[in-house]
Amino acid sequence: QDDVELKQLSQVNENNMRLLKTDQANLKTAKIEFENAQNLKAQGVGTDTAVRRAELEMRRYEDAVIRLENEIALFDVKKQQILSRRDTHLSDLEIAAINLNRTEVYPPFSGVISEVLIEQGQFAQQGAPLVRLTDPARVEVPISLQLSDYLEVGSRSEKGEPVRVALAENETADPRWFSDPLDTVRQAPEADERTRTVKIYTEVNNLEQDVPLLPGTFVQARILGAVMKDVIVVPRDAVVEGTVFVAVPSTDTTSIENSSPSAQQTVVQRRTVELGRTLQSLVVIESGLQPGDRVVMTNLDVIYDGAQLKIDPDTGVRHLSDELARLRTPQVRIVDQD
Missing domain, CATH: 1.10.287 (Helix Hairpins)
Incomplete structure (x- = not known):
């Protein structure tokens, strides 16, 4: 001019x-x-x-x-x-060019603009968001954990043990995405007082996934827990006031009335047990039972120590695998049945 x-x-x-x-x-x-x-x-x-x-x-x-x-x-x-x-x-x-260079905003990561929050020519207030930037290559997933699980994950991370998260579309679907190890992500410094849970944040590297995880997708997280070796677990309903009823072979040779030739004659024996960790509908028995003991699970309100039982070997015996199959979303699995 x-x-x-x-x-x-x-x-x-x-x-x-x-x-x-x-x-x-x-x-x-x-x-x-x-x-x-x-x-x-x-x-x-x-x-x-x-x-x-x-x-x-x-x-x-x-x-x-x-x-x-x-x-x-x-x-x-x-x-x-x-x-x-x-x-x-x-x-x-x-001077204006210098000030303009100072006002240039550089994002901390590369990505695409998913939302524009201000129009060109509009006056921008200090601290007001301008755009929302999304990195489709890496997606952060918040996971809410109970305090006990949160502490266990933190302990395993501190020990350098690999902790990975498997993500599925729902509770029953097979995992489709796998996150980075949890020791590389941040953890919430405080618990949510409403849900009484603590959040951890893990990342999914879409470059390593067969199907990319879209930001905003609702997923169900699964974290592989520690392996408990040589433990005995029973249904929690089978424990009555710190005791369980165990079916042991009867020393009485008298036949039970109306028993079939294939039926096993046993008697009930009450045992005091020490309970350990709870795993959904199951509980770990720390002491009081031995491998191979058969725990009575039905009619617990009428049986007593020394009562005689008649067990049908075809329909009257359930195993741990049967109990896990009854769970809609089992959080426990058998690593080795030998």
């Missing part, structure tokens, strides 16, 4: 110089005509009207010459003003 004004000022000054020469020549002619009119009037052949007309014409050119001379004299002053203003504008432009 300043360069345009400077060019216009130079053009106006050139025009004024040409007009000044023309008006100076016209003024010289007007002065001669004014003198001639005065001489004719002095000789008695001229009129006052002719003299006044010649004088007005001369004065008009005198004013024009004076105005143009003043305009030309101010040219250098106006030019210097424009040059000074241009220098100021250039300085302001440099």
